[in-house]
Amino acid sequence: GEFLTAYFGFVAKIAPFWATYDAKRVTVMAGLPGAQVLRLPPLSASAIAFVTLLLASVSFDGLHETFWWLIRLGINPLEFPGRSAVYAQNSLALLLFWGLSAALILGAVRLGLPKGVRFAAVAGPLMLSFLPIAAGYHVAHYFIALLTGGQYAIAALNDPFESGAALLGLPDHWVSFGFLHVRSGVWAVWSFQFAVILTAHILAVLLSLKLTESIERAQTFRTHLPMTLLMVAYTVFGLWLLSAPTGA
Template identity: 30%
Template sequence: MTPARSASARVPRLAALLLALLAGLVVTVQPVSAHALSGTRFDAPVPLTLLYAAAAVTVLVTALAATRLVTTDARERTRKLLSPRATRVLVRGAQALALLVFAVALAQGLTGRQVRAENVATLLAWAVVFDGLALLAALLGSPWRVLAPWTAIYDGLAALEGRDPTLLNVDADPSAEPGQRVRLASWPALVAFLLLIGVFENLTVLPESPARTAVLLAAYALVMLGGLLLVGRDWLAHADPIGVFLDLVARVAPLRVARDDDGALAATLRAPWTATSEPVASLGRVAFVVAAVYTISFDGFTSTPAFRGLLFWSTDVPEIPYGVAGVALYLLGFALFLAVFALTARAADALGGRSDTRAAARRLAPTVLPIAVAYEFAHYGAYVTTSAARLLEVALAGVGYALELAPLAGVSVQAYWTFEVLVIVLGHVVAVLAAHRAALARYDASARRAHLPLTVLMVAYTVVSLWIISQPVVA
């Protein structure tokens, strides 16, 4: 083993030591609430400000260590799990099952009991698919290209016709990355993500209605299938918000399970900061990464007294409707996040001796993906777990089996909040390591200076994230 690789291997150990020290503080903090559980409180003598400081120091020290220990070496180990033939059988079976589940969800949403917690459509769509698959993608890679029902229909049509069923020929762009070689803008997926997750899920009562959820799912499927039939598979890389989101989240996965070039199912073991230090293809993807980080945090922020105060102030003073005010606050926050990231990328390029802010943004944007993943686990972990259990109960009840599940019955508020804090700080630590690796690749000798703006940004966002989960839940 070379000295550089030996040094790089010590970084996770340093991060683990710092997190262990932080854990000692976590269990002794002042009153807080666990958003994902009941919202009850627990008391301890140490102020939250000490926790914020400890978390910030953890991220800062990791950044300082990364400047000496992280290299651009990428070590991956790949092992084949199934032959190409067995993989095809597995994929076809998974697609058939996913298509069946989708049809059942549509039927139940339109004809079943119109209660969110008792309908397959709402439980499956909002909890398991839109939120839960991100947790799976962050661990094992994205399953969306297999499970998306429109992909199964498209593959079925291709098999029946014996050729690609695409109706239009779209001119290729040889300068684009593989999988995106068409002249399609990368912005449609961003707009759809902001609308679907940012507005519909977080700011409307649509998720409470099984019928409306079923209509939304049907419309989503029709748009995706229509795009596939018009321009082919590249449509998914540009217009499918969930697919794009899961592909980005999958960059963090330490164990990526996917088909290789031969069509065999293979597992690749890698450091979680390896793929997140590689650039994205366009500015549209940069904005999408920022939207993912921001929207997940915004969802938690909407349950805090601070957000309710802003919302009520905005509706009282200029007489703006409640719904319009919520969307306006969401979009203004997103614009602020974009501006901050753009300034950070520009400052990094200036300190690194470069002057191409767009290229810097494309290189540095993926390094914040571990933060999005960490907050996804912290904010949605309990919600996804309990909703998946409830989905199983409802599904079994539909075929005559009664079952009661309580997967988090033995988890205290303090224990879960400890988990939230640790996973958020761990995500920021991984992001710092990815950021320095990206800085090395772009700035070489000036990487230490160029890494400084990102370190400041991540330290600040660590504190903001912890502040959000420490706030009391407001219904």
């Protein structure tokens, strides 16, 4: 299917609730987040590429707005000229960032590859553990957009035809971004983002251990050490992106 179907199909496997269907009924199931991931077949090469793209795209979407990145492009972050001025540079950088992300992740898999085990036999299952990270980063990165843009959606529902109605009982000019200008509001947002990213990485580590439990116990440490170090570094990078000043 097209990329949105593939993306939401992967993300849905992390949900604690899901439905199973047969000819006569629909059954709602419940389990630990990520339980469905354990039932998925190993990812194919194209699916691995897609998952690395998910990780790279949301990370670069945060990076390209930072002061650090704009300065690299020779742009004053406080006088941002508009997205069209950096379209070509950012498009090329996104492709390079995708390649770098894939190289780091697959390189970590290769470094931890046990002797006598094929690369595909480990990479396919292990890449499934990155699904919670991809989903968690999307939630954390776009959380502020949800809090701000979501208010406009609620305001539209309150007065869908701009007739002065207040179907939800909300006053005019209800939308407010004031919570982003007070320390307590920013701290609450940051704490939520931190919790989401940390939870996603913990879930990813647990899934990776479960997905590779067929590997001999003596080789488990070697297999997971490079990937664990990479996940720690990626966590630090993600938290830096969320806290870095932005100008785009």
